[in-house]
Amino acid sequence: MTTVDIPAGWPATEEQARAVQDELRAKTVLDEPGPPPGTGRVTGVDVAYDDERDIVAAAAVVLDAATLEVVAEATAVGRVSFPYVPGLLAFREIPAVLAALDALPCPPGLVVCDGYGRAHPRRFGLASHLGVLTGLPTLGVAKNPFTFTYDDPEARRGAWTPLLAGPEEVGRALRTRAGVKPVFVSVGHRVSLDNACAHTLALTPAYRLPETTRRADALCRRALRAATTGPEVREAY
DNA sequence: GCGACAG
DNA sequence: ATCTTGTCGC
Structure with a gap:
């Protein structure tokens, strides 16, 4: 496990953070299909x-995309870098996520984020931001529709409907388990929406959420618990 | 102006 | 995200 510092020049206000998003958004690559599902490696990140x-x-x-077996994992602990503000989630999560990715012993391949990419008020959510900063292909799978609207997809697994920001399709409501609430998929960086959905289905053989985020979620909770129970914290009591 | 709002 | 026990069901 490694420790993280808040990067120099990290936004301190909401206004600065929005300016960063507006500047980085232009660097998002949306015309690449991305790696084929079921091949190579897929990495889940969570905080x-x-x-x-x-x-x-x-x-x-890091999972093997074909077998979904864990290939490698890493954690990072640090100070909270930004308050939670809807639309600015990336500024809260990214420093720690970058540190965890850096600590991996192998390349991450495709990165699956717990949240949104293009489906964002300024079309630059967590997955987009992480993709632009790392150059890696990224996509976002969220548990809630945020401010967007959608029609309920058919009950069968694999069914989907457009996730809409007014008239604009910013992602998809994708059913990963028959009869269960869909997940909300959007493109991050260097991946097509079709491919993002295909990856999401490949990562959900048994549960609503991708194996990547389930694994990452369990691991970051363990890491937090360890950091909160560790020697340096116990001394404070 | 007020409320809602990924995690 | 986080606070939180038991409980119904495959």
Whole structure:
């Protein structure tokens, strides 16, 4: 496990953060199909918080895309870098996520984020941001529709409907388990929407959420618990 | 102006 | 995200 510092020049206000998004958005690559589903490696990233102690823990878990077996994993712990503000989630999660990715012993391949990419008020969500910063292909799978609208997809697994920002399709509501609430998929960087959905289905053989995010979620919670129970914290009592 | 709002 | 036990069901 590694420790993270808040990067120099990291936005301190919402206004600065929005300016960063507006500047980086132009670097998003949307015309690449991305790696074929079921091949190479797929990495899940997620973050857990202890706002009380101002601690954040991130995890990156690399899976073999064909077998979904864990190939490598890494965690990072640090200080919370930004408050939670809808639309600015990336500024809260990215420093720790970058550190976890850096700590991996192998290339991450495609990165699956817990949240949105293009489906974002300024079309630059967490997955887009992480993609532009790392150059890696990224996509976002969110559990909630945020401010967007959608029609309920058919009940069968694989069914989907457009996720809409007014008239604009910013992602898809994708059914990963028959009869269960869909997930909300959007493109991050260097991946097509069709491919993003195909990857999401390949990663959900048994549960609603991708194996990548399930693994990363479990790991970052463990890391947070360890950081909160570790020697340096116990001494404070 | 007020409320809603990924995690 | 996080606070949180038991409980219904495959």
